Amino acid sequence: MGHGSFFWGIMHKLKVGIIGCGTIGGALGKWIKAKFKKMAVVAYLCDHHEEKAYSLKKKLGRTIRVVSLRELIRKADLIIEAASASVSREVVEFGLKHHKMLLIMSVGGLLDSDRWFKLACESRGRVWIPSGAIAGVDGISAARNTKIRRVKLITKKPPLGLMGAPYFQKKCFPRLHGKREVCVFRGSALDAVKAFPQNVNVAAILSLAGIGPRRTEVEIWTSLRYRVNEHEIYVEGDSGKIRTVTSNAPSPENAKTSYLAILSAVAVLKKIFSSIEIGT
Ligand SMILES: NC(=O)c1ccc[n+]([C@@H]2O[C@H](COP(=O)([O-])OP(=O)(O)OC[C@H]3O[C@@H](n4cnc5c(N)ncnc54)[C@H](O)[C@@H]3O)[C@@H](O)[C@H]2O)c1
Numbered sequence: 646m647g648h649g650s651f652f653w654g655i656m657h658k659l660k661v662g663i664i665g666c667g668t669i670g671g672a673l674g675k676w677i678k679a680k681f682k683k684m685a686v687v688a689y690l691c692d693h694h695e696e697k698a699y700s701l702k703k704k705l706g707r708t709i710r711v712v713s714l715r716e717l718i719r720k721a722d723l724i725i726e727a728a729s730a731s732v733s734r735e736v737v738e739f740g741l742k743h744h745k746m747l748l749i750m751s752v753g754g755l756l757d758s759d760r761w762f763k764l765a766c767e768s769r770g771r772v773w774i775p776s777g778a779i780a781g782v783d784g785i786s787a788a789r790n791t792k793i794r795r796v797k798l799i800t801k802k803p804p805l806g807l808m809g810a811p812y813f814q815k816k817c818f819p820r821l822h823g824k825r826e827v828c829v830f831r832g833s834a835l836d837a838v839k840a841f842p843q844n845v846n847v848a849a850i851l852s853l854a855g856i857g858p859r860r861t862e863v864e865i866w867t868s869l870r871y872r873v874n875e876h877e878i879y880v881e882g883d884s885g886k887i888r889t890v891t892s893n894a895p896s897p898e899n900a901k902t903s904y905l906a907i908l909s910a911v912a913v914l915k916k917i918f919s920s921i922e923i924g925t
Contacts, residue, residue, distance in 0.1 A: 659686070659723045660685075660686060660689070660721050660723070661688060661689075661724075662690070662691070662720065662721030662724045662725070663687060663689070663724075663727065664691045664714060664717060664724065664726045665726065666691075666692040667728075668727075668902045669727035669750055669910065670690075670692075670727035672907045673907070673910055673911065673914070674701055675704065676911050685914075685918065687709055688708075688721060689711075689712050689716075689721050690702055690705075690710070690717075692728070693728070721745070723746040723747075723748065724740055724745055725910075726751060729751055729842075730751040730753040730754035730842045732751070732754065733750075733754035733755055734754045734757075734758065734761065737749060737761045737772060738764055740772075741764040741768040742764065742768065744769040744770040746771050747770065747771070748773045748774075748910060748914070748917075749772060750775070750906070751846065752774055753838035753846050753848075753849045755849065756834070756858045757839075773913045774850060774853060775906070775912065777850050777903075777905070778846075778847055778909070779847045779878055779889065779891055781880070783924050784889075784925075785878075785887065787884065789854070789855060791882060792882050792883045793880060793881070793882035794881050794882050796851060796860070796880050797864070797878070797879045798863050798864070798876060798878055798879075799876070799879075800847065800848070800876050801826075801866045801867070801871050801874070801875040801877075802867055802875075803874075804871075806867075807829065807867055809843075810844060821867065821869045823870075824869070826867075826870070826871075827868065829867055830865040831865075832863060833858060833859050833861065834859075834862075835852075841865065844865070848861065873892055875890065875891065875892045876891050876893070893905050
């Protein structure tokens, strides 16, 4: 099967499978139905809470089949993973073995092994990783063609966005009052995604785009005065310096998920379905 091509898209409607029928999976399913229906159709859904898959099926179409993860990967042409870091590596590895097109949201799950890189080189499949809730990935991809000395991410989240992370099973959540800002984590992207698997997909995206998870520095801050998630990126190298800040509105369905993360996946879908690409 050819991949990523507009021509393939007009010859056949791509059969899309969505793994994880929550905020992002649900929103992307609705986008495909509303805006990309000439090129693609959601054909398969999977969620480890089956009722979520059936509830999304009701909104997207009666002919959709709710199937197991492996059946979905075998049968769909384009697989959207929007489930969990615990499953994204399996999706990528199994999908590449079957030469599939894969759009991955739980990027943190891809950092602790590079086996999938090797698989990707041997596969006719393709992996897309949207920029998520950060800006500047295009600049970093360009800067990477020469020496990058430093990549740093400073993430600021309201306390509710961080509570429940595995990191706070061993460490106490900081005492917050007034406008006090507290740095709760300072370390590598590799350690950050283990400590905050649901929170720092952006650290994983940045690592893969730049100098890898061991060298990418991450700070996570919280404060009662933070209202939205904010990500600041700082890159320094032979091409110069890059600094971006995104202050993210929450998605309409779920305050914990940044709207820009969903929209960046929509932008990747547009790239897949279109014959024009703007930006690096
Ligand atoms: N790349 C980014 O910029 C970015 C941004 C936000 C969230 N995310 C990640 O995307 C994923 C989805 O986020 P969301 O906001 O839609 O979360 P969500 O909780 O709203 O939805 C996740 C859905 O996946 C299902 N699920 C969880 N584990 C599963 C598994 N092993 N197999 C099948 N289904 C499973 C859940 O039941 C739920 O329905 C999360 O891993 C999240 O960390 C990525």
